[in-house]
Amino acid sequence: NLQIRLVSRPHGLPKEENFSWVKQPIPEPAEGQALIRTLYLSVDPYMRGRMNDQKSYVAPYELNEVITGGVIGEVIKSKSPSLIKGDIILGNIGWQKYSLISSEQVRKIDPDIAPISTALGILGMPSLTAYFGLLEIGQPKEGETVVVSGAAGAVGMIVGQIAKIKGCRVVGIAGSDEKNRYLQEELGFDATINYKTTPNMTDAIAHACPKGVDIYFENVGGTISDAVLSHLNYKARIPLCGLISMYNIKDADVGPRIQSQLLINSALMRGFIVGEFADRFEEATTQLAQWLQQGKLKYRENIVEGFENTIQAFLGLFSGENLGKQLVHVADP
């Protein structure tokens, strides 16, 4: 078995030396367990936060332990009555080629409904994040203007499409012209801004949002956020989903103080973690699958080949290598 473990806590952008590759014998399942082979694994921005030793909504990764995260696997040996050889499962497992699991730890996936990788993306955690963040906190109404940052990523591109379904004007912010073309031409975004080549983001937002911003779906923080928040409308809503531009900063950041924008516009900014909506995941997944079937939702996956490229795939999230959900393909069923 080959595993990736965290061996030291990164300061800034993680480096190869923060991880170690460990070879172990493939384990044997005990009574009640099954052995799975990893087929796809997910790399996600939140994993960076777990590499720090700090209090958060999930415990930090332990040093010298396998990095855990979303995995799709195939049961190859089982001593559990409810897991059968050949079953495809989804679970929070880890960056390793083989894992021991118990049935409570995982959910079975029906490969006849959709490609199995969708359980980590369009029919999984990122879309649920987009769904609840936008609909519950954003409360979009027809004709409103929605701005989403990280717009060409797994969460962002679903936020924009759901906002279109709800009849909003949608403006996406992403880091390349190719990404922005995809958002406008394939996904129907009304306007896009390339934050890497736009000299004045505040002016660009004003231009793209002539009626101001009713909802800002926050994925990135930092200066992009400052620019958007200076155009809020009265009673604007800001689902605070992520702050990826700040995950690797080494020293505390200072910037424009935005509280005055919230104050003068009676705006609502609310942080959330998708897990708080867990009791409604089934309802949301059904709706997402229906939109997908009706062609109202489209998705992209950015698939890196080979377990040996997992760390590169993870680091690529911070330089914008991915268009859509970033996955690593490890093996076929």
Ligand code: NDP
């Ligand atoms: P993405 O698929 O969006 O990948 C990350 C993207 O972020 C990159 O492709 C890159 O695109 C962009 N990015 C990276 N660095 C910066 C930067 N410094 N400034 C601006 N953009 C940057 O990841 P996800 O869709 O999985 O996650 C998006 C956000 O949602 C993250 O902040 C994540 O932590 C958060 N999240 C929150 C959850 C919750 O429960 N609250 C659950 C899941 C995700 P580009 O080319 O545009 O720079």
